[in-house]
Each structure stands twice: as structure tokens, then as C-alpha cells.
Amino acid sequence: MPIALIILVVLLGMILLSTLFTVKQQTAVSIERFQKFHSIRNSGLQMKIPFIDRIAASISLRIQQLDIIVETKTLDNVFVKIKVSVQFVVLKDKVYEAIYSLENPHEQITSYVFDVVRAEIPKMKLDDVFVKKDDIAIAVKREVQDAMSEYGFDIIKTLVTDIDPDAQVKSAMNRINAAERQKVAAQYEGDSQRIRIVEKAKAEAESKRLQGQGIADQRREIARGLVESVDVLNKVGISSQEASALIVVTQHYDTLQAVGQDTNSNLILLPNSPQAASDMLNNLITSFVASNQAAELVKDSKKHPKKKSNDFLPRTGAVENTEEDNEF
Template sequence: MGQLLCYTCVEQSDVALLETCGKYVGTAGPGCHCILPWTSKAGTLSMRLYEHNIHIRSKTKDNVFVNIRLTVHVQVIPGRENSAFYSVEAPLKVIQSYVENCVETKIPLYNLDALFIERGTISQQLKSETDAVIEGYGWDIVSALITEIDPGAAMTEAINSIQKNQRLRVAVVDEAETKKMRRIRAAEAACESRRLAGRGLAEQRKAIVAGLRKSVTEMRQDVPGLSNEEVLNLLMINQYYDTMKNVTENSSGSLLFMEGATGLQSYSRDLRNGVAQVMR
């Protein structure tokens, strides 16, 4: 960039501000320009997007001090170069002052947890409230982003500990509910098993009774003149041999012998009485 006699050159994305006898008369865009000898270049402005990082420390509604980092993007408003150049000497410092003031009034309205959630809302409010003032200086806030919220190492550790305890509490409750459901399902399964076992036992007994009735009927038809007692004795002997056979087939089975003839007679009498009642 340079100036020689009545020529001036302006770099790309820059705008030169021209003065005649100290008075602003216009701007010159990128390129080489021929100007009058009494016209001078007062300075240049970049039309590029500026990025400015701002650090703010403030206190939340629940009395937690946080360090806020904002990234503000600003740009000269096209056609307002004279205001941007002549209105303020250090535009970025002025913008930072307005942004800091706006943020410091917003942070105390939120608790720490809500601050993380509403950071986007705060950024929008920040831009809308500061734009009205900054535009008067020829600058435009393109975006204002809250890029970091740091409550400090001690507070972060405390928050993580609280979250950990809450998750552990939820895990304990879930585990207890799971065990409860397992016990309920096991009890329901046991109840259903007993019900089905009872039904099976009842069906088995019905089949035994039907078999006994059929055996007695067939035996009377095949051997006329047999009394009920004789038929029952024959059935009992048959059952006795079947039992002995089953016991011998199972190596781990055990056999109980009744004591003496009296005990066997009593057992036989009880068995005959029971079968007779069933047959009725």
C-alpha cells in the first residue's frame, strides 16, 4: 500500500478514506486511484470480518462465580465507513464494553444449570441489544457466541460428584425393581407349575381309577363267580409285582418291608378298603 504524488493504491478488502483540507470527502475502493493533489488519504478500513474474544467473570443466580468466554464477530457496515472511522478511536474496545455490560446483566438471572441450557438465548439477546448501539458507530455485530462457561475446577468436581451420586441412586432403584420383578415372575412361575402339576396329578388319578374299573370289569367277565375281595387281592398282588419291578430297575431306589404278617395284613386291608371306595 502506498501513496505517490496524485496516485493512491488500496488493497483488496480495504477502503480508503479521503480528505480534502482535513475534511472527509469520500472513500476509495481496492485498486489504484488518481486523486487531486490537495486530496489526501486519511486512513484505511478493512472490510473483513473481525473476531474478538472476550473473557468475563460473573456470578449466577445461585451464587456461583463463572468465567464466560465470548467470541464476537464484527464488521464495518458497507456505506458507513466514515462513521466507523471517525466515530470511535478504538472500536473493538467500545464493542467489548457494551458486550461485557450486557452479559453481566444477564448472567445473574440464571442458575448455573439453566445458564448452560440458555446460552443460545443469551447470545441472541446480546446481539439484539448491542446492535442498536453499535450500528450508530458504523459497525455491525454479526454474531456473539458464548463459547465456554467455566465454573472452576472445584465446582466442576462437585457437580460431577452430584451427578454421579444421582446416577448411582437411580441404578440402585433400578436394580431393586429388577430383583422385585424377578421374584414376582419366579413366584408366578412356581404357582403356575404347582397348578399344572396338580392338574396332571388329578388326571393321573382319574386314569388309574379308570384302569382299575376296567380291570375289575374284565376280570369278572373272564372269571365268573369271583368276589370283589378276591378281585382286589389279585389287583393288589399285580401292583405289588409292578412295584418290585420298578424298584429293581432303579439302582438308587430303596424298598421298605413291613414288619411281620400283622403289618402286611393291615396294609393289605387298608389298600383294599381304599380301592373299594374308589371303585364305588
Template sequence: MDLFEIADALGGSNIVLLLLAAFIILCVFLGVRIVPQSEKHVVERFGRLHAVLGPGINFIVPFLDRVAHKISILERQLPNAQQDAITSDNVLVQVETSVFYRILEPERTVYRIRDVDGAIATTVAGIVRAEIGKMELDEVQSNRAKLIEQIKALVEDAVDDWGIEVTRAEILDVNLDQATREAMLQQLNAERARRAAVTEAEGQKRAIELNADAELYAAEQTAKARRIAAEAEAYATEVVAKAIADNGLEAAQYQVALKQVEALTALGGGEGKQTIVVPADAMDAFGNAFNMLKGRS
């Protein structure tokens, strides 16, 4: 074997080694799959579901297995949708909804439903119309939280076979047609007017009650004052009567004389120049009062 034959042999073996190394590298490249944290990969073998690869490093059989679907497991939001619905009291409303969901089991999602977003949107629209049709307009407006919970529960049941979890379902707005809005505005204004009239009537009633209470209180106080004055006068009369009974006519003359003296004193205490007419027996009255007072002391 000459040098050319040896070189040819060595060259052929090197090519084989290079091809073998390339094949091994290709197998490693095809057999090792690194899945991101936010994804799951669906692996098929000969066209059938074989495995679901989770986040991290995974190994598959090269040339036999292939990653057929790469599914994001992040939470998704459907575009806001509007659908018409009729309440049980025959009012047409336009409901705007928003739904959030995420895929939990991609092997069920990719083989059972083609358009996930469209399917969920259609399901939500049907459920919203059905649930609002069971309620009156006032209930839709006042029990929105309860309605949202019912819609979310029904949507979850409907999409459970698709390996999907509905995380949130929101009713963003409930719009009414112009005629219904005007009718509701008139009703609201009428209710406000009624409440204002009731409040005014209650205020007038309360004012009348307070005035009556004030008049009653004033009458009670006047009667009380008169009773006290009457009691005082009766007491004074009783004292005079007792004095007359004890001292006889002398006590009565003393009271009369004392009143005359008080009257003359008051007349003389007036302002300006005055002419005082003194009865003929005034001096006698002073004398009698003095003598009686002295006698009593």
C-alpha cells in the first residue's frame, strides 16, 4: 500500500467520522427541547399525541417525535364585545363584556377547538343574552356583581372540555336606547319631585307640631303663673282674715289705715309739681296707723 492509498483510507475515515459527529449533533439538537416558563409544547409521534412538554429541559426522540404546537399558558383577554339582549320586562339593552382566560391543558385545547377566542366569545354572548332575559332592567342595573358571577360560572362549565380556565368575566357597561333613557329620566325626575313634596309636607307638619307644642307650653306657664298668683292672694286673704279673727276690728282698721298711707306716699312721690288733695281725715289716718303700729310693737 503506497502513501496515496493510505491517505485515501484516512480521508475516507475522517469523512465518516465527520458525518457521524454531524448526525450526533443533529440528534442532540432535535432531541433536546427547552420550553419557556410561559409555554407548553404538544409533541406528536407519527401524527398522534405523544406528550406535553412543560417548562425547562425536555428530551424527545429525534425523527420520530416532533413539537406540533407551542401553546402560551399566559392569561389572555378577549377583545371587548358588545351584544344586544332583551330583559324580562322587554327592554332592549346593549351589553359590553370582557373575558380573561388561560389554557391549562393544551392537549385538549388544540385537538377539540380550532378558534378558541371565537368559541369563547360566542359562548359568552349566548350566556349573557340568556341570563339578562331572566332579569328585569332594574335587577340588571342593581345586581351587576351577581350577574357577573353567574355568567362566569356558566362560561367555566361551557369551556371546561376545552382545557380552559376562565379567570375573569366582566360586564363593562349596560347601554339603553334613547327612548328608554328618556323614559327613565322622566321617571327619575318624577321620583325626585315626589320626594321633595314629601319632605316639604313633613317639614310643614313638623313646624305645625312645634308651634302647637309652643302654644301649649305658653298656656301651661300662664295657667301656672295665674295659679301661683291666686294662691298668693288666697294666702294674703287668709292672713288678713286670721288677723281680723284674732284681733277683731282693730286689725281691719290697721290694714285700711296702712293702705291709705301707702296711697298718699305713692301720690307724693310723682315727678314735677303736683297738687295733692288730702282727705279731711288723712291726718287721722296717719295718726291711727302710727298708734296701731306702735301698739303692735
């Protein structure tokens, strides 16, 4: 094969390779002819004139994200770092503007974001920055969209993804938050303690009321039982005084027996002779007689107010023991 033919084949191959080219999906390229813009080519197999046309630039048509950190000061003089994420895309009908209008579109977007954030944040206090971060993002999107649309860029969305105050400020905010939570916890604990005290007092009051009612019922039943016992003894010919003596002596020995049966009771010294029971009965009868006489004196004084008080004095101050009492 002649050398000239080989050279011709090689040249034809080089020309063919420089004529055909491919463009990736979601990408656009700019073709320049003699260093002047000629056309925009989209994805797929494309052709150009070798040695005359050249691929000047390529640009992605996919959604891109640019993260920008802006340090500024709030209204209450707190330095804070704001992280803003800008999502943008190149408009297909404005690829020429996106390639030839701006040399570095990322720096241009960053400049607009800095300008908007540093204009909005100094109007707010630190707490308002956290609360109104969506308003900040909307303001950034509006300003950047108006500025970048003429250059072929469409701002999809802007997000304030991070608000980072100074370390000392964050520590102070954490202490304030902890103090507030401790205050609320103390209030709840105090309310709980108060409720427990009130409920305990109510329970104790109810317990005392029921205990007093029980004691009253017990004494009422004891009195009713004594009356019934005296009535039964009267029916068999025993006088009320004899019946009272018999009941006192019986209860005296019942008490001694109950104390002796309870092994856990404390030591109690009581007189255990029949004469002691008789003395107790005499004391009770004397008290009853004295109270009855006092009541009679009050009644007579109301009926005869001109009589001297000495006329109503009792002539006997005690009841002598009878033979029948000594029997008990």
C-alpha cells in the first residue's frame, strides 16, 4: 500500500473525528466559528466544520445547588453565621445569556445572597432570626430571581439551612433554656407537693370525722346496752342502784381479764378487790346525787327567787355505804 494512500486515510479519519461530536444528556454547548458565536447544540450526535468550528463552552441544564455561608450581625449585636442554599437551573431558551453574560455565575449569585442577607438580618433580633428564617429565604429568592433571570438563570428555591450564633451566645442560650425548664419543673413540683399536702389533710380530716363518728356510735350503743341491762335487772326485782353496782363490778373484772389476755399490752396497775369496785360505785353515785341536787336548786331558785341561797344547800354531801352495797 503506497504511503500517500495511508496518509490520505489518516487525514480523512482525523477530519471525520473532528467533524462529529456528542453532547451529554441535560447539557448544552456553544459552537464558535472563527472565534465568534455560531450556535448552541443540545444533547446527541452533532457535527461541525473541522478546523473552523470549535466547542467554546458547555453548560449543565440540571438543577444545581450553591451553599453560601454569610456572617453578619443581628439587631441585638450578636454575630451569627447564616447558611443559605440556593437551587437554580439554566433556562434552555437562554443558554446563550448564561454562557456569555456572566463569567462566573456562582460568584454573582453569592454576591446577591450576601447583599440580601446582610440587609435583612440586622433588622431582626437573634430570636426573630430563628423564627423568621422562612421569611429570610423568601426575600433572598425574590431578590436573586429578579437579578439572575436576565442572565438565563432561574432560581428554583432558597433555603436557610443553618443559623449558627457565636459559641458564647449559644452557651448562654442553653443556660437560659435550662433555667426556664428548671423553673417550670419547680412549679410543677410545687403544685404536686401542694396537692399531696391538701389531699393528705383532707384524708386525715375524713379519718378523724369517721373515727369520731365511730366513737360516738360506740358510746351510744354502750349506753343503750346499759339501759337495757338495768331494765332487765329491774324486771327481776333488782333495784337500779343494785343493778348499777352489779354492772360496775362485772365490767371491772371483764377489763382485768381483757388486759391479762392481751400479751402485747403495756403494764397497767388497777385495784382488783370488790371493795375498790364499791368505792368507785359510791363515787359515781355521789356525783350523780350532787348533780341532781344542783339541778333541783336551780329549779327551786327560779320558782322562789326570794329565798336565801342557804335554804337550798344540800344537807347530805355523800351517800353512806349500806349493807347491800358492801355485799358487792
